[in-house]
Amino acid sequence: MKTAIVTGAARGIGAATAQRLAADGFAVAVVDLDQAASDHVAEGISRAGGQARGFSADVSDAASVDAAVDLIAETLGAPQVLVNNAGVLRDNLLFKMSDSDWDTVVSVHLRGSFLMTRAAQQHMVKAGWGRIVNLSSTSALGNRGxxxxxxxxxxLQGFTKTLAVELGPLGITANAVAPGFIQTDMTRTTAERMGLTFDQLIEHQVALIPAKRAGVPEDIAAAVSFFARDESSFVNGQVLYVAGGPHG
Structure with missing residues (x-):
C-alpha cells in the first residue's frame, strides 16, 4: 500500500481529497496545523474502512515539516504521493494589504509547498515512483483583492512545471489542480468580506459558470485522484482547471 500525504486536510478540499485517496487504496497522512481536526478526519476514514492517521505540522516551518514527514515515513510508510493543499486567505485591496497579509499567504501556499515537496521527494526518489499534486486556483489568472x-x-504553477522537469526522469510526476469557485469554509469567508451571504455569493458565481453549478470539494478530489494514479504517468507538468468552464 502506497502512502499519500495531504496537507490542509482537516476540512474542505483537503478532507475530501484525503477521503478519496483512502478510498483509492492509499494509506493517508492527514496533515493540518490542527492536530485534533486532523485526527477527526483520519478517524472518519478509518471508520469507512480506509487507512489514515492524523499529523500536525506548520507547513511554513522547515523543522516542523521535516519532523512530520519523518514521522509519517516511520509510522505510516514512506510517502509516494504528496498533495500540497494547505492554504489561507488574507484578502484585501493592494493599498490596504499589510506586510503580514502578503507574507502569511505566500509563506503558507508557496513556501509550504516547497518545504513539503523537498522533504517528501527524497522518499519518492528512493522508490522510483512518485506523484506530486499542487493546488493552484483560477485566481492565478488575477483576482481583485x-x-x-x-x-x-x-x-505554484511555475513551481509545478519545474518539478516536472527535474523529477520526471526519476519516475515522479508533478501536476497542479486549479479550482474555480468551490463551496468551502474558505469561500464562505470571501462572502463575508464582500458583505454578502454565502447563498448570495453562490448565486452570483453560478451565473458566471458555464456548467451552471458551484463546485464541491469532491470535484477537486476526483482530479487529484487521477493525477495520483499509475495510469497518469505520461501526464506531467500540467495545470488542470476544475472550474465548470474554460480557463487558462
Missing part, C-alpha cells in the same frame, strides 16, 4: 493569493497560486 487577492494580490497575495493570486501571486502565490501563479507561483
Amino acid at each position: 487577492q494580490a497575495n493569493y493570486s501571486a502565490a497560486k501563479a507561483g
Whole structure:
C-alpha cells in the first residue's frame, strides 16, 4: 500500500481529497496545523474502512515539516504521493494589504509547498515512483483583492512545471489542480468580506459558470485522484482547471 500525504486536510478540499485517496487504496497522512481536526478526519476514514492517521505540522516551518514527514515515513510508510493543499486567505485591496497579509499567504501556499515537496521527494526518489499534486486556483489568472493569493497560486504553477522537469526522469510526476469557485469554509469567508451571504455569493458565481453549478470539494478530489494514479504517468507538468468552464 502506497502512502499519500495531504496537507490542509482537516476540512474542505483537503478532507475530501484525503477521503478519496483512502478510498483509492492509499494509506493517508492527514496533515493540518490542527492536530485534533486532523485526527477527526483520519478517524472518519478509518471508520469507512480506509487507512489514515492524523499529523500536525506548520507547513511554513522547515523543522516542523521535516519532523512530520519523518514521522509519517516511520509510522505510516514512506510517502509516494504528496498533495500540497494547505492554504489561507488574507484578502484585501493592494493599498490596504499589510506586510503580514502578503507574507502569511505566500509563506503558507508557496513556501509550504516547497518545504513539503523537498522533504517528501527524497522518499519518492528512493522508490522510483512518485506523484506530486499542487493546488493552484483560477485566481492565478488575477483576482481583485487577492494580490497575495493570486501571486502565490501563479507561483505554484511555475513551481509545478519545474518539478516536472527535474523529477520526471526519476519516475515522479508533478501536476497542479486549479479550482474555480468551490463551496468551502474558505469561500464562505470571501462572502463575508464582500458583505454578502454565502447563498448570495453562490448565486452570483453560478451565473458566471458555464456548467451552471458551484463546485464541491469532491470535484477537486476526483482530479487529484487521477493525477495520483499509475495510469497518469505520461501526464506531467500540467495545470488542470476544475472550474465548470474554460480557463487558462
